[in-house]
Amino acid sequence: MINVIIADDHQIVLDGLKLLLEREKDICPVGEALNGVELLAQLEKKQVDVAVIDIDMPRMNGIETTKEIRKRFPHIKVLILSMYNDNEYIKQLVEVGASGYILKNKGKEELVSAIRKIASGSEYLGEDIIKTIMEEMKKPKKTLNENKIPLTKREIEVLKLIAQGCTTPQIADKLYIAPSTVETHRRNLIDKLGVANSKELIRYAIENGYCQ
Incomplete structure (x- = not known):
């Protein structure tokens, strides 16, 4: 069983993600948080395998939260959910230790696949993300x-x-x-x-x- 905690500053998003993940036999949502500070506090008390984190949260954003998780809870894998298909965000998150990055406009199948893949020890970047990075790297700099x-x-x-x-x-x-x-x-x-x-x-x- 993959224990997952979700962090997003919109309660409706948290409710929707929790409902989606509860339908999977091998995934168990064990907590939710509205910001990075709340998330870190819960990680002190819960057994978590994967943290699904929104990049744009108040008090502590996804980049700062990921950095803290990797420092304090190195066994926990981080999957970033974002509206931003932005090369700089992606690079920063890979550098601080995120295991995956997918866009919020993707469907349930990609989210579940990403969670399973990073829980198994692999990394996951959505096709759109890889395309964005490749296009950026092709620019004449x-x-x-x-x-x-x-x-x-x-x-x-x-x-x-x-x-x-x-x-x-x-x-x-x-x-x-x-x-x-x-x-x-x-x-x-x-x-x-x-x-x-x-x-x-x-x-x-x-x-x-x-x-x-």
Whole structure:
């Protein structure tokens, strides 16, 4: 069972999300909050796997709340719900440790899928979000790839699938290799690219054109 807590400054949104999630057999809404301060107080008392957070809340916004959650409750995964398909917001949230980012105009299926995916340890960025980041990176600013670190063909394949949000078993199935081999490639990529985790691998892949 995936224990989920929801934070949004609109009670009608909280009620709607709670109703949707209660219909899923493997998801249990265990709490709700109207702002980040209330959310953090509840996390002290509740067993939570995933926090679904609105980015635009009073007292403590989604970015600040995510940063605090990752610092104080590192086992809790954060999924951001937002009206903003904005590259800067997305980058900031990935940097502070959010595991997923989806738009509020998406349907129930994507929300539930995102919760399940990040609860399993993967990251989730909606297709619209990935498209926004890619379009931003294509704008003529500066050459991002001048110092691109050379990767093997297999490392590139694994990196692309990680950036698509695929889990280790899914990558293994697609590439016809063992899950342990996928994890070896993942660790090698983290070491070679000098990043800290899979979220930073995704960011590197997007910024360096591996998602095109």
